[in-house]
Amino acid sequence: MIQTLVERQKHYFNSGETKPYAFRKSQLLQLQKMLKTFEAPILKALKFDLNKSEFEAYSSEILFLQNEINEHLNHLKQWMAPTKVKNPLTHTGTKSYILKEPYGATLVIAPWNYPVHLAIAPVIGALAAGNTVILKPSELTPTVSWVLKRMVETYFPPEYFTVVEGEKETTQQLIDQNMDYIFFTGSTSVGRQIMSQASNYLTPVTLELGGKSPAIVDSDANLKLAAKRITWGKFTNAGQTCIAPDYVYVHEDVKQRFLTLLSSYIESFYGHFPLQNPDYTRIVNKQHFDRLTEYLHEGTLIHGGQIDEINTTIEPTVLDDITWDAAIMKDEIFGPILPIMTFEHMDEVMADMDRQHKPLALYYFGEDETEQRRVTEGLSFGGGCINDTLYHVAHPRLPFGGVGNSGMGAYHGKASFDTFTHAKSITKQTTAFDQSFRYPGSKFGLALMKKWLD
Structure with a gap:
């Protein structure tokens, strides 16, 4: 079945129907209409699978996609x-240009944490670039996966855009079909497997992974805004965000005030009893819940720490006195637990960051522009913010992607179109005359080439 589906998509792509601008535009409008029509089922599915509130689901999933489609429609x-x-002197008489060519049949493998946003966002770029798409949603959010399948099959023929559900074995079967491009969002460990399997066919890949993204709060930071924006960035979606602040480095001079403000904003956002908050997101499954609860015994508990095993929820939790030797610092947390580390000099932080894998995001809070440049230019990371968290990902004209262990390739806006497009270089040579210097036996060829190098 999967082999037949891929063959049908490749045949449809080869027909050339997906390439004209009018067709691509019409499909983006269909995508826009699909999201609007299925808005209510999407919200219900997100509530059922992850207990996402309507506000969080709309702001972090649907709104982003509508903005992304509009950006593509406006500039496609x-x-x-x-x-x-522009030609160099050696190419006098030629016309040179770059054609934007779609890859063909593409595969998008989506994660569970933002199961609509991170499924459809790459699809927008793939369809805009003139490709066909097979979308593989996460099996960990089955209700969302079911809705995605139903809404896509309502609006699109399977030879153009379709959804394939299944476990990890299904994903492996899809990669084995020699796709023309693979876009994967998920963990670093699975990303390595995807890349290894794709290498059998030399299939190009984009890997949107994760890692331990730090937030640094310097001594001159606006502490109220730092605490407020870190609370929002960390505990949105119960911390199940690839670019969430994974831990905080806070200057020792402002640490106690920062921790007090952090607790205050947690209570302001989620109430005194977050486990009783009907809009507080749950942990996706028992396996992830059990993994996270092991971290609650480390360091000194500053805030939270309560759990609800039946509903797989964990309070927004802050842990102090954490070191790099702690288990919580070995892997990406991906949950509502925030470790706090202390520093005296920025040199310590820079040295620690250089020893770690390159994170997907970094957030610096401080007013000194010299220190801002020192951190953002001196450390390697996918992208980030100065005096904020997460907000860079919402900008439609900023490429989003990782570096090193946090991924390769980028998307959003034009970067999405470029990711799913092969830049084909063309030189159209004149026949009105012929440059003889390049041919063997040319009397002036060698002298002319040496002169060009002067």
């Missing part, structure tokens, strides 16, 4: 146009 014709390239 410009992005598709061949890019003219």
Whole structure:
């Protein structure tokens, strides 16, 4: 079945129907209409699988997708146009340009933490670039997966865009079909497996992974805003966000005030009893819940720490006196637990960061522009914010992606279109005359080439 589906998609792509601008635009409008029509089922599915509130589901899933589609609709014709390239002297008489060519049949493998947003966002770029798409949603959010399948099959033919459900074995079967491009969002460990399997066919891949993204609160930071924005960035979706602040480095001079403010904002956002808050997101399953609860015994408990095993929820929790030797610092947390570490000099933080894998995001809080540049230019990470968290990912014109262990490739806005597009270089040579210097036996060829190098 999967082999037949991929063959049908490749046949449809080869027909050329997906390539014209008018077709691509019409499909983006269909995608927009699909999201609007299925808005209520999407919200209900997110509530059922993850207990996401309507506010959080709309702001972090649906709104982003509508903005992304609008960005593509507004600029697609410009992005598709061949890019003219200025010629050097050696190419006198030629016309050179870059064609924007779709790859073909593409595979998008989506995660469970933002199961609509992170499924459809890459699809927008893939369809805009003129490809066909097979979408594999996460099996850990089955209700959302079911809704995705139903809404896609309502609006699109399977030879163009379809959803394939299943366990990890299904994903492996899809990769084995020699796809033309693979886009994966998920953990670093699975990303390695995807890349290894794709290498059998030399299939190009984009890997959107994760890692331990730090937040640094310097001594001159606006502590109220730092605490407020870190609380929002960390505990949105119960910390199950690939770019959530994984831990905080806070300057020793402001640490106690920062911790007090952090607790205050947690209570402001989630109430005195978050486990009783009907809109507080749950942990996706028991396996992840059990993994996270093991971390609650480390360091000194500053805030939270309560759990609800039946509903797999964990209070927003802050742990102090954490070191790099703690188990919680070995892997990405991906849950509502925030370790606090202390520093005296920025040199310590920079040295620690250099020893770690490159994170997907980094957040610096401080007013000194020299220190801002020192951190953002001196450390390697996927992207980030100064005096905020998460907000860079919502900008439609900023490429989003990792580096090193946190991923490869980028998307959002034009970066999405570029990711799913092969840049094909073309030189159109004149026949009105012929440059003889390049041919063997040319009397002036060698002298001319040496002169160009002067």
